[in-house]
Amino acid sequence: MTTVTTRRVEYPADGLTMVGHLALPAGVDRRPAVLLGPEGMGLSDVERRRAEALAERGYVALAFDLHGGRYLGAPEEMLARCMPLLGDPDRMRGIGHAALDVLRAEPRTDPARIAAVGYGTGGAIALELGRDGADLRAIGTVNAVTTGRPGEAARIRCPVWAGVGSEDPIMPPAQRDAFTAEMQAAGVDWRLVVYGGALHAFHHPTVDHPTVPGVGYHELHAKRAWRDVVDLLAECLPVTERSGQEP
Template sequence: MTTVTTRTVAYPADGLTMIGHLAIPAGTGRGPAVLLGPEGAGVNDVHRHRADALAELGYVALAFDLHGDGRWFTDPEEMLARAMPLLADPDRLRDIGRAALDVLLDEPRTDPGRIAAIGYGTGGAVALELGRAGVDLRAIGTVNALTTGRPGEAAHIRCPVWAGVGSEDPIMPAGQRDAFAAEMQAAGVDWRLVVYGGAQHAFHHPPVDHAVVPGVAHHPRHAERAWRDVVGLLAECLPVTG
């Protein structure tokens, strides 16, 4: 097993002190790096462990914060009160993403020309908005985040986009899937959309011991498949060498 070094990083964004989790692979040279964004509830051990898993594969990985102080909401109403205004404001999403990107770029092990952005839910919306802002990324991957942007801005995306969603997701229904696909296609983006049959929203996240919004359910098989698809996207667009 590859030795991974981890540390907590604090940085400013959205008027808050964000607390992220940085995972660094063994070795000394620069290599590819990945921004990893959580769903609307915020960053927790699930995302930190995913960052560690990416570092095991050779990526510098930052699980970034959305809500300040590394907060993870367990109350659905509190989560929606924080996340919905973010989703309605592309500039705030971009600012949160750029602040996390700066942390990743400040890490000496990061190759600044080889960065991808992966996100779940709201974190996926951050990844997409970075692309629409023209940030130099090698790949964008989202799960449960088929958000559409302001007219014409998808043309600024300069890398492949992969998106995954559950067929039974009431938060990202068929109409939203169609709108996302139309936006990507009209912009000439190299895009893919995988629909996981029978899965609902946040199907990738293990079950939690508190109330969730309706339409959220874990799907173990598709969770594993979505992770393999994310890793496959990175292997294609951001291969680890050496």
């Protein structure tokens, strides 16, 4: 197995001290990088493990924080923070850009080759980075087919892949249709995968996820969605092995 090193990174955003999880692949060369956004509950070991799995594949990966180092396990607390956030594109962009700046500043990162992948609220933030014209090679979202302010999707400069459960009550067919209409009107290279029978947060194991109506883990589709994310990165952000070279 490829040797991966990790470290905790603190940085300011949204009036808080965020605590991200940086995972680095073996070697000393610059590598393509992935900004990884968590669900509304916040950064957990699920996203930390995903960042490390991406590092094993040769990417620099930063799983970013939403809540100043806290995991909001109570749904009421999460909604009280995330609903205003999701209604404020500028706040979402601020959180996303702060993490993106940390990732770009990492010496192992090739700043010209960065993708953003996010789940739920983290996915909405990835999309807002695109709508803000961030220099990204790909955007991937799961459970986040959110729409933005009129006309701003035209600033997206990379392919967009989205995955959603067919039975997700938070991202129902009308929301999916609005998202795809926005992407199509903006001329974005977009794809949408609908996972049959899956609920909201179908990708997230239930070990630290509260039981909420409309939310549920689907092991098979979780594996498929991960493969789809990996395929997106392989297409848009291929890793070139240059181990041993200086940055």
